[in-house]
Amino acid sequence: MTSDTALNAQPSDDDAPSILTSFTDGVARLTLNNPRRKNAITLDMAAAIEQFCDQVAADETIGAVVVDAAGSYFCSGADTRILASASADPASPKSVVQLSAVYKAFVRVGSLPVPTVGVVVGGAVGAGLNLALAVDLLVATPDAVLDSGFLARGIHPGGGHITLLNRAVGRANTIALAACGQSLTGEEAVAQGLAYAAAPIEDIPAIVDGLTAPAARDPELTRRVMSSVRLELGPPAVTWDSAIEIERGTQMWSMARKGQNWSSRGPGRS
Incomplete structure (x- = not known):
């Protein structure tokens, strides 16, 4: 529809x-x-x-x-x-x-x-x-x-x-x-x-x-971002220090997925 x-x-x-x-x-x-x-x-x-x-x-x-x-x-x-x-x-x-x-x-x-x-x-x-x-x-x-x-x-x-x-x-x-x-x-x-x-x-x-x-172009990444959004913003919201730790592991995952291909916005794309 x-x-x-x-x-x-x-x-x-x-x-x-x-x-x-x-x-x-x-x-x-x-x-x-x-x-x-x-x-x-x-x-x-x-x-x-x-x-x-x-x-x-x-x-x-x-x-x-x-x-x-x-x-x-x-x-x-x-x-x-x-x-x-x-x-x-x-x-x-x-x-x-x-x-x-x-x-x-x-x-x-x-x-x-x-x-x-x-x-x-x-x-x-x-x-x-x-x-x-x-x-x-x-x-x-x-x-x-x-x-x-x-x-x-x-x-x-x-x-x-x-x-x-x-x-x-x-x-x-x-x-x-x-x-x-x-x-x-x-x-x-x-x-x-x-x-x-x-x-x-x-x-x-x-x-x-x-x-x-x-x-919708990258549902896997979007879902991980939204998980961090809900954890960080709450309610209740967390401190800045806590937000850094919440984001750290998922950001490392996304960087490993991307690899060294920094000419592209998406994973594995040239």
Whole structure:
């Protein structure tokens, strides 16, 4: 599936798959496919996301992941039917299991061994913002709305929402979003460090390709770089001295792989 297809897909039939996936030239793509409900995350979708993550983790030919959505809205959060069921008896084992399944899917995306690029069109709210915050690099349309949303629904944030926000935008902005009901546009998200880029929808595929293609050319090296990224930056982040030691062994591996061929950027290429 191309970037254009994923961004402009039409609403799917009721029996259509809950997510769409593709694996092309070292890039894996996960497309939420519940556009009639603004891609609200169902339990089936959460399970499918985990299966996708399992496949990416196991396939060492994959060097990058793209997460986007069918239709005109990225993700409106957890399916309200899950939330309504949980509200009926929040302490029940069923409620805990269902909400945990949704949040676990986002943790899996955030723990993948390759760079992840998310594409937000329209908006992301609540648990949908958690998914957007789980990716490594977020690209959004300038007018996309990134909204905590929990306060407006009269419920406390979940899924580590506050920590995810703090990692992206710091304490003050986290309080503004989570406790004071503020939101950010795609352009504002870039200015605050939450998003990597904001661009018109027609320009997004080129930005995504520019990020994923280099990572996908050498998946083995990319995965080792991302392992160091996750170890060094955390949370919690490590000291500079510790970072030197974390990087030392892998850098030696990459140099041995390259050998004396310093006229080339890639391993074993002239």
